[in-house]
Amino acid sequence: MSVRLTPYLVLPGTAGEAIAFYEKALDAQVLFKQTFGEMPASPDYPLADEQKGLIAHAMLQVGESQLMFSDSDSGKPVQQGDHVTICITTKDASKSKQFFEVLKEGGTVIMDLHEAFFSPAYGQVKDKFGVTFHLFTEGAAMN
Numbered sequence: 001m002s003v004r005l006t007p008y009l010v011l012p013g014t015a016g017e018a019i020a021f022y023e024k025a026l027d028a029q030v031l032f033k034q035t036f037g038e039m040p041a042s043p044d045y046p047l048a049d050e051q052k053g054l055i056a057h058a059m060l061q062v063g064e065s066q067l068m069f070s071d072s073d074s075g076k077p078v079q080q081g082d083h084v085t086i087c088i089t090t091k092d093a094s095k096s097k098q099f100f101e102v103l104k105e106g107g108t109v110i111m112d113l114h115e116a117f118f119s120p121a122y123g124q125v126k127d128k129f130g131v132t133f134h135l136f137t138e139g140a141a142m143n
Contacts (some may be wrong), residue, residue: 003095006087008068008134012078015055015069026062033058036073040117057118085124085132093121096137103127103135 011018022028037052054071068087072078090096100113106128113123113135121137 002091004066004087004089006066006068006089008070008085008087010070010072010078010083010085013054013071015058015071016053019055019058019060019069022060022062022067026060028060028062028067031059031061031066036071085134087134087136089136089138091138093137096121096123096135099133100125100135103133 009015009018019028019030019033023030034056035052036047036054036056039056041047051073054073055069056071056073058069060067060069088096088099090099097113100123104125104127108126110124110126110132111122113121116122119137120139121135123135124132125135126132
């Protein structure tokens with residue numbers, strides 16, 4: 001079984017600036033970067049023009065490690081303790097579900113584990129200790 005834990009930084013509209021800074025400061029390489037405006041449109045979550053240029057998801061390679069970024073969505077303020085989260089990546093949706101179910105015990109579900117355009121099983125949960133986890137299953141969603 002392969003499981004990776006990756007720091008995930010959520011910033012208040014400054015993720016693009018932070019990515020450029022870490023490229024220079026840490027000799028990081030951008031592996032992936034997508035704005036909210038580049039994502040498939042959803043009638044359930046309409047975007048204001050000022051949100052479209054914000055970073056929805058980015059991944060940097062720093063040496064042998066990776067670092068993920070996004071801007072907070074919908075103009076939500078970033079709460080102290082929420083700006084650094086952990087992404088748990090697996091290749092097995094059942095393992096993601098198992099992790100999600102245990103982490104939510106005594107915690108708070110932020111986003112139910114679900115099939116998304118970028119993952120067959122993705123969700124977010126804050127555990128009983130206040131640590132926020134993204135559960136990400138690699139692979140294409142089965143649409």
